[in-house]
Amino acid sequence: EGHGETVKMGVILGFTGPIESLTPAMADSAELAMKEINDAGGLLGGKMLEAVRADSTCVDAAGATAAAERLITSDGVAAIMGADCSGVTGAILTNVAVPNGIVMVSPSATSPGLSTVEDNGLFFRTAPSDARQGVVLSDILMDKDIKEVAVTYTNNDYGKGLSDSFIAAYEEAGGTVTINAPHEDGKADYSAEVGALASAGGDVLVVLGYTDQGGRGVIQGALDTGAFDTFMLGDGMYGDQLVADLGDDMEGSFGAVPWSEGEGTTAFAAMAVDADINPEGAYTRESYDAAALIALAMAAGGEATSAAAASKLLEVANAPGEPILPGELGKALEILANGGDIDYVGATNVELIGPGEAAGTYREYVITGSAYETENIR
């Protein structure tokens, strides 16, 4: 039964546009999960998963909607893993996914606004909302007894939302923000931002941007001019290239990134390395989990449809049940087939709360000797 059939899953990420350098690894990770399931004999008695990629462009809502439309109505995908950036994710969700009843699991759209969007129970994310990250960042500063900071954020819903939540938490806790300056991504020059930030001053510069975009440009400028020595970095800033390029100068800077520790993460890292994917890449773990969750929820629902996936997703993701790590998807399928219950742990210790988003733990790290060193998991 079901042998030879394929179930298509859409992978909508911004392969072109401002985060085009992050997305290939994310897509690969998602496809890694699908391959694992196929290798284990497929879904629901032999249905093979097939990834269909589409370009969200990260910024062009109309383009992303059209791409999603095509995935659903012409390629006939059963579910979507994506999209990446919060803006296009919202657009695809309301315009395409909800009307067509297609489930979407985003690995990286973290805007707090998405928590309350009308999704008809179809939207989930394996990354935590930035509402939480703001608090985490504020806590880190407070623990380090840093009371005055300057903030710069990437001027989009993610950056703005994150800076809003961070500043609210930080001021609440008694901190002072000397300046809250946005920067646009992909621009040629950040001297003006650096100048303003330097003049406003502060013990630390909080950078809530993207690692190979304006965020890095601002850091580079601040270092070059000697405006700031220490930085606190938001999730979008986490990336190996940053420390590789800026090296010693970043010594002592710190930050947080959605993370998890434990067997799941380690297991994923090993698999990723085998598959030639950088496991430390931003949102690769979340992507793997997103794809795996969709598949497992379908299996649990007994049908390779979005409706089945949507109804079972929370159940598969959360306790009770047998914990499932990356590499154990085959086992999970077996348990489900036998009517058992699983608690998908995955690469990020998935725990979906409230409206279907990751509760999320963050890794607090410090850069020491050109490497990220974990201080704490919060």
Place this chain on the structure above:
Amino acid sequence: MIRVENLHRHFGGFRAVDGATLEIAKGSITGLVGPNGAGKSTLFNVIAGALPPTSGKVYLDGEDITGLPPHELFAKGLLRTFQIAHEFSSMTVRENLMMVPPAQTGENLWNSWFQRGKIAREEEALRRKADEVLEFLTITHVADEKAGNLSGGQKKLLELGRTMMVDAKIVFLDEVGAGVNRTLLNTIGDAIIRLNQEKGYTFCVIEHDMDFIGRLCDPVIVMAEGKKLAEGTIEEIKSNEQVIEAYLGTGLKNKDQVGV
């Protein structure tokens, strides 16, 4: 009709028109001549509102019209042609003429949507008028040609033709004759005289062809270095020493040395 008082127009430090004072009488055909660069075209441009003056005044029938924009001057009946033809190059020759009359019903956006009948009637009349003008200028055969493809002389004719599409009070002609076949130029001359006599147009004509000026104009004003140098009948001008020296010259020196 037109009075120019102490008009100046400077380009940077250069005084193209340098205190010109002159008058064009109603009903006259006034000739305006002078050496190249005397400031004749610049004077026209200032009077016609294409260039703002540096200082000085221009009056039309006693009314101060200094610095008014061209379209308002047009409405007051002041028309001009350009020395270097300014045709509407991607439009047909006929359209070039038909666009001239002001305040056409169909020039209003609203009317163009809801007044089709009236527009059609007006267009018909305009077309007839345009064809008359084309006939007069002997260029009927190029009526549907793009104006940009006309020959140099034909463009000049078209330039003149546009002024014939409306009832003007005063028309400024900047070298209509340059590049126009002499036989045709005579015809144009006749037309100017006829318009002047029958319709009472006043003309001010810049031209370097003294025969043409002589046949048409009285009085003739000579400009040099941005000022009026002399004024009078053609005979007076032709015998004015200053004018001969600055402008007319004394004829070919080498003529007899040619092989014929």
Place this chain on the structure above:
Amino acid sequence: MNDTVKTTALFGLVAVLILGTGFFQSWNSALGILNMGLISAIMAMGVNLQWGFAGLFNVGIMGFVGLGGLATVLVSMPPVPAAWAAGGVNIWVALLVGALSLAAVILVRSRLPQGNLRAVVTWVLLIAGFAIYRSLFDPARDAIEKVNPALEGYLGGLGLPVLLAWPVGGLLAAGAAWIIGKTALGLRSDYLAIATLGIAEIIIAIMKNEDWLARGVKNVNGLPRPLPYEIDLQADPSFVEKAASFGLDPVTASTLYVKLGYSVLFTIVLLIILFLMQRSLHSPWGRMMRAIRDNEDAARAMGKNVTRRHLQIFILGSAICGLAGAMMTTLDGQLTPGTYQPLRYTFLIWVMVIVGGSGNNLGAVLGGFLIWFLWVQVEPFGRWLMELVTAGMEPGNALREHLLASAAHMRLLTMGLVMLVMLRFSPRGLLPEK
């Protein structure tokens, strides 16, 4: 080939492309392309009006489209009473103060003679006005933005039917065009272009950063719709029954129903605009405009008020873009100022006009459909092309991997190639001006 035959054939081609999408991909995609195609065609007509008819080089389309989108939020979203209570009145008073001091400056500069006094008064007015404005504005803005920032943090709209936003979008754009036109229309060709480009960037910058107005980069989601929601239709038994009678499942039927609804609305708008445009193009008004485009000096000397006409056409064309912008935001169901980029909202429209044939309304419409179709469809095409190229290579071959990984970048490349080929094949556009 006869003109009419050619026009019919090309529009036939568009129809075939869209129908083909329907048959080979899905009807939803086909209608999706059709709907954005209709909007693009309207925008292209707006640009064609300005460029094709009057030679105004407007590269600020994005700004007007953005304003149309803003109108949708301002008209249709429900007001946020808490935000109004927090600072709604003050913020408008502040803006009024700002506007009044600017007006006062303009008045002073036109009334007082040039000299020290005028300069002093101007500066005093400017500085005082700015200070009062900021002292009123800043606290009010902060208060508004503090109101539930993750979801609201703005004043909200008027809560009126969203269809009303379309004409309002046009009006808003027209208002902006009036101000811009008054100041910038004296500029020529590329200078006007870059000025409008800059103004569009300024408009978008305001939309991105004035959170109190429409949430800025935080976006406004869930805009009301003129048509029913799919999920409501799916829940409506009579609809499901009707769908079944056509042999459609309720989900597909509902999505098609809504899209078709938009298609009908958009087509009506398109046809009205096209009809009016054609009428005016083929009237003395159109002739006058072409004359102005050909030679402004001569048109002036022939008694045409070039400045007025330019302003008129600039406002009209911009209003059309604003209208289309409002339609687009309605279709999207959300306002996302961060996604307004010149490449997509300005230059792509220009490509439509030029490839379609500037100066020809039907050409603009055709370009709108065709280029939008390509913009959407070259993506799978690029992938397909890459697969074709790499089909012969061994799996695991480095070059093959590299090529496949680059497939996403084929989109722009293919788009570029198609454009170049089309323009080569008919350099004055597919349907050139006659």
Place this chain on the structure above:
Amino acid sequence: MVGGYGRGPDILHGVTIEVDRGEIAVIVGPNGAGKSTAMKAVFGMLNVHSGSVMFDGEDIRTLTPQARVAKGMGFVPQTHNIFTSMSVEDNLEMGAFLRKDDFADTMEQVYDLFPILKEKRNQHAGELSGGQRQQVAVGRALMTQPKLLMLDEPTAGVSPIVMDELFDRIIEVARTGISILMVEQNARQALEIADKGYVLVQGANAHTGTGKELLADPQVRKSFLGG
């Protein structure tokens, strides 16, 4: 020569024109007759379908315009005949573009001929008056020191005194062995100095003769010279 512009209809329907060394040939005719077109055809700026263009006994029909310049042909078009955004001096210099020798002398001669140009040597040519532009245009062509100088209405818009000078100069030039082919509407003066005269009507030769003969022909006088 038979030919026309681009894909448009033929404008020249068999025109024959000939100039010998040191001669002055003048073309006259009504507006739109194809005079300028004929000049451009000689210079290779439009399609000539049939017929030939010979220069020094050599068929040059396949040569590009700039190759014809190199062969010793110079041309002043009727319109757009100066570089408006360049200074007067640069305009003249461009005329001597293909010359390898020192052209300072020639430039002095041109300035002697048109003193006003010397005065305005550093001004943009586009800012000159109509007649001054015409002087620049002729000056530019003279800088080439061509074997054949082709002038399309060189005297249009120049004042009588300059026109006389210009004709004088043309005669002088011709005497140095340079052939002159020109189109003129100031036909009477032009034909007076012409060795050969051609009347063109509707793209074809209507009358041919020496300048004097044509001047004397009453029909020519009446139809083309204004009586």
Place this chain on the structure above:
Amino acid sequence: MDILNTLVLLANFVFVPAIAYGSQLALGALGVTLIYGILRFSNFAHGDTMAFGTMVTVLVTWLLQSWGVSLGPLPTALLALPFGIAVTAALVLWTDRVVYKFYRKQKAKPVILVIVSMGVMFVMNGLVRFIIGPDDQRFADGERFIIGARDFKKMTGLDEGLAIKTSQGLTVVTAVLVVAALFWFLNHTRTGKSMRAYSDNEDLALLSGINPERVVAVTWILVAALATVAGVLYGLDKSFKPFTYFQLLLPIFASAIVGGLGSPLGAIAGGFVIAFSEVTITYAWKKAAGYILPESLAPDGLLQLLAVDYKFAVSFVILVVVLLFKPTGLFKGKSV
């Protein structure tokens, strides 16, 4: 002392970065302005031409680095630059042959060429990403700073540091040299003048014996050189990422226009106007005021004329204002 500190502060955060950025823009704008001036269209593919040239240079630099070649304190990329220029020149010349030439022969309207150049832009865009990928690439080596902020503080004992990067110094020096050379070339050489003549009146240039194809070719080669130099210098200063080069197009155009299209001097001026306005108008003067004013008067606010949110808007406001007073740019540009 405080005055000195203020000056150093401003130099560090305003003058040095603005001058370097201004020179980068100016070099880019020179290329745009040259094409506009001579071939008479706004070349949208310029940003991507810069990206292409830089890409080639980056690849060659990597090769040289792998051979162990180095220029000591100067970046190795300078050695690779000629290769970059040559390959880019070949590419644009080829592009001209297969694309632009056709429209030139047709005497197509400038706007058609603008749109065609957008097609070329898309293709080049794809090409670059195809070859080197969309990621950030670093290729700078050698000494990073002429003087670093910390060293400066140590040297002078001031509170404020002043940093000047090697790349900044290089950029400014190159910009000055290139501009001077270009200026001389256009105004004083035969080829240069023939280019201006061609740009003015193509037919007449033909009649003067100027070979138009040669003029076009020389123009493209110059443009390729300018684009590559600009791109490489920019890449050395920041980093090489294709998307950013595309984004550079906007400020580059703004610079060319503010200066006056077709005017090389204008391009330079425009680059600096844009760069300085971006940096100064949103600058927070708080710290500077803190040095100068007595303690009691030290400001609370940031003393910022406008928030950095409006940085880009500001440069466009400046642009619009300049155009309103000087409708064809600061240096009387052309308009087609």
